[in-house]
Amino acid sequence: xxxxxxxxxxxxxxxxxxxxxxxxxxxxxxxxxxxxxxxxxxxxxxxxxxxxxxxxxxxxxxxxxxxxxxxxxxxxxxxxxxxxxxxxxxxxxxxxxxxxxxxxxxxxxxxxxxxxxxxxxxxxxxxxxxxxxxxxxxxxxxxxxxxxxxxxxxxxxxxxxxxxxxxxxxxxxxxxxxxxxxxxxxxxxxxxxxxxxxxxxxxxxxxxxxxxxxxxxxxxxxxxxxxxxxxxxxxxxxxxxxxxxxxxxxxxxxxxxxxxxxxxxxxxxxxxxxxxxx
Amino acid sequence: xxxxxxxxxxxxxxxxxxxxxxxxxxxxxxxxxxxxxxxxxxxxxxxxxxxxxxxxxxxxxxxxxxxxxxxxxxxxxxxxxxxxxxxxxxxxxxxxxxxxxxxxxxxxxxxxxxxxxxxxxxxxxxxxxxxxxxxxxxxxxxxxxxxxxxxxxxxxxxxxxxxxxxxxxxxxxxxxxxxxxxxxxxxxxxxxxxxxxxxxxxxxxxxxxxxxxxxxxxxxxxxxxxxxxxxxxxxxxxxxxxxxxxxxxxxxxxxxxxxxxxxxxxxxxxxxxxxxxx
Numbered sequence: 125x126x127x128x129x130x131x132x133x134x135x136x137x138x139x140x141x142x143x144x145x146x147x148x149x150x151x152x153x154x155x156x157x158x159x160x161x162x163x164x165x166x167x168x169x170x171x172x173x174x175x176x177x178x179x180x181x182x183x184x185x186x187x188x189x190x191x192x193x194x195x196x197x198x199x200x201x202x203x204x205x206x207x208x209x210x211x212x213x214x215x216x217x218x219x220x221x222x223x224x225x226x227x228x229x230x231x232x233x234x235x236x237x238x239x240x241x242x243x244x245x246x247x248x249x250x251x252x253x254x255x256x257x258x259x260x261x262x263x264x265x266x267x268x269x270x271x272x273x274x275x276x277x278x279x280x281x282x283x284x285x286x287x288x289x290x291x292x293x294x295x296x297x298x299x300x301x302x303x304x305x306x307x308x309x310x311x312x313x314x315x316x317x318x319x320x321x322x323x324x325x326x327x328x329x330x331x332x333x334x335x336x337x338x339x340x341x342x343x344x345x346x347x348x349x350x351x352x353x354x355x356x357x358x359x360x361x362x363x364x365x366x367x368x369x370x371x372x373x374x375x376x377x378x379x380x381x382x383x384x385x386x387x388x389x390x391x392x393x394x395x396x397x398x399x400x401x402x
Numbered sequence: 403x404x405x406x407x408x409x410x411x412x413x414x415x416x417x418x419x420x421x422x423x424x425x426x427x428x429x430x431x432x433x434x435x436x437x438x439x440x441x442x443x444x445x446x447x448x449x450x451x452x453x454x455x456x457x458x459x460x461x462x463x464x465x466x467x468x469x470x471x472x473x474x475x476x477x478x479x480x481x482x483x484x485x486x487x488x489x490x491x492x493x494x495x496x497x498x499x500x501x502x503x504x505x506x507x508x509x510x511x512x513x514x515x516x517x518x519x520x521x522x523x524x525x526x527x528x529x530x531x532x533x534x535x536x537x538x539x540x541x542x543x544x545x546x547x548x549x550x551x552x553x554x555x556x557x558x559x560x561x562x563x564x565x566x567x568x569x570x571x572x573x574x575x576x577x578x579x580x581x582x583x584x585x586x587x588x589x590x591x592x593x594x595x596x597x598x599x600x601x602x603x604x605x606x607x608x609x610x611x612x613x614x615x616x617x618x619x620x621x622x623x624x625x626x627x628x629x630x631x632x633x634x635x636x637x638x639x640x641x642x643x644x645x646x647x648x649x650x651x652x653x654x655x656x657x658x659x660x661x662x663x664x665x666x667x668x669x670x671x672x673x674x675x676x677x678x679x680x
Contacts, residue, residue: 132624133661186464186664346410383411386464 125254128153134192135160140178143250147227147241150210154201154247155182156255159192163256166400168286168393169243170200171265171272174301175221178202181266184382190390194397197255201247203268205236217301218308224296225272226320228309237309243272244280262286262396266385267349271296274322274339274359281334286399288340288392290385291347294359295323301353323355327362338369340395342388344378403532406431412470413438418456421528425505425519428488432479432525433460434533437470441534444678446564446671447521448478449543449550452579453499456480459544462660468668472675475533479525481547483514495579496586502574503550504598506587515587521550522558540564540674544663545627549574552600552617552637559612564677566618566670568663569625572637573601579631601633605640616647618673620666622656 125143132138136159145152155178159165168191170181181187181200191198204210204223211232213219219233228237251257263284265273270292277287296302297317306317318324326334343356350356356372363370378384403421410416414437423430433456437443446469448459459465459478469476482488482501489510491497497511506515529535541562543551548570555565574580575595584595596602604612621634628634634650641648656662 131657131659131661132622132655132665134665138661183660184461186467188661188664189464189668344410377410379409381409382461383409383416383466386466387410387412390467 125250133157134188136188136192138182138188145242145246147238147246148205148236150205150207150236152202152205152242152246153178154199155179156251157188157191157198158255159195159197161195164258165195165197165256166258166260166262166397167197167199167251167255168262168264168396169247170198171225171243171263171269172200172203173265173267173269174203175216176203176269177221180382184386185389186386187389187393190393194393196393196397197251197257199247199251201243204239210236218305222268222305224268224305224309224320225276226309230309230311233309240276240279243276244283248283260285260400262400264288264290264392264396265292266290267380268293268301271302271322275320275325277336278322278325278329278334281336286396287336288395290342290388291344291349291354291380292322292341292356292359294354294356295321297321297324298358299353299355323358323362326359326368327365329366331366331368334368336368337399338371339363340392341370341372342392343372343374344380344384345374345376346378347380349380403528411435412466414466414470416460416466423520423524425516425524426483426514428483428485428514430480430483430520430524431456432477433457434529435466435469435476436533437473437475439473442536443473443475443534444536444538444540444675445475445477445529446540446542446674447525448476449503449521449541449547450478450481451543451545451547452481453494454481454547455499458660462664463667464664465667465671468671472671474671474675475529475535477525477529479521482517488514496583500546500583502546502583502587502598503554504587508587508589511587518554521554522561526561538563538678540678542566542568542670542674543570544568545658546571546579549580549600553598553603555614556600556603556607556612559614564674565614566673568620568666569622569627569632569658570600570619570634570637571632572634573599575599575602576636577631577633601636601640604637604646605643607644609644609646612646614646615677616649617641618670619648619650620670621650621652622658622662623652623654624656625658627658
């Protein structure tokens, strides 16, 4: 692993790191905030949305004052493999910057777009080896990264003990962003899409299997993508269907930007700290 | 004035605004955060550093939670006039993005680089006309913008009632960034440079004239520009020379980035609120 940059912030240390991922077969970048004081600390993994890199959350979310106070490591990876040898698409919602946190099975994506294995195996493996982690993990994210947080959380409930999301793509199998990406990465079989769709995962699962006492979703009511792409009501209905507690907060006037995330990130970190430290 | 974008953040409203400035003869951009609740509110003007636009502080400083709580309007203008008809230089430290908050007298800069008049007349005029301002102003900034905050504060003490800076270029007449810019914008007469140098302004003035009960300067001790460009000790010595209270805080391990600003911006906004609301 290579430390590309290091900054002191809110008494803790923020590092930008590059490392080689066996899953993606590429170098991958992430940022990692380590709070001040004596560890070990629980870890919150933050997954960003379409077009983002590891830098968006890191510079714009204003998360580290709360992370320092709460004693949380916060790790924000890039949203896809990148580079000249990596497949891409001219659209902003497919290819580099749009990995959708799953392992692609279709050409030309399969050789490098293995983001689920990257996050759950390679990234966490490096965190465990290199950072003062307590070994307890929460996951959160925004938009495509909200989808990633929910699907990775539901698919790996033994790994992630707390799960929140901002403005998630709640049912990608039933919205334009998701349909396009799931078809490209997984092929035409809708049953395979449902395995990477938080709403289907919830509806097809059981509360006992997931082990989340509650799930926090924040959504801006003035978000232009709310009705066409995000559809948190579908997720809430699926949770209700299986009896999974889920807290969906709709916020008047808030949009899809990092200004919305910055306004409520402290609540999310408190949510994770409460569960990862008990 | 044209509102280019508007976001709800921390319960308040952030607007990106474009307006025509008579001083610069160009359109100018700034961001303005208006806190929730009933005004009028005091105003803190934030001046950014070399290469910045109105967006850097706005997205990276994490200032609006505190501004909302304290009831402060926070306005962050661009750092220079811009556009095809505006003079520029290939270097990052001269021309567009490097206006140094003074009125240039030399070609090719004089026609548009009139940032002192822009900030103190046109920008404040628009704020007074369009935002719920109490008419009371504080000023702050970073690096070149710290220089701007200190020099505009000292040159317009009736306008600005509170003044703070992060990592300011404390004596531009005696550092490479400043010498280059002051020569380009003002010509070779060192006496003219001293009128736009916070250390000289302090040393040549009186406490009674400035009317600041105290001045807050935060500086990272791991800032790579500290010794060669910033030199806050010179400012502290000048303050001591005339008996002007000045609080210079050196912070171990912090660098020149917005992560440093984010770590201490709440202290600065509290500093301004205390003085602008009494």
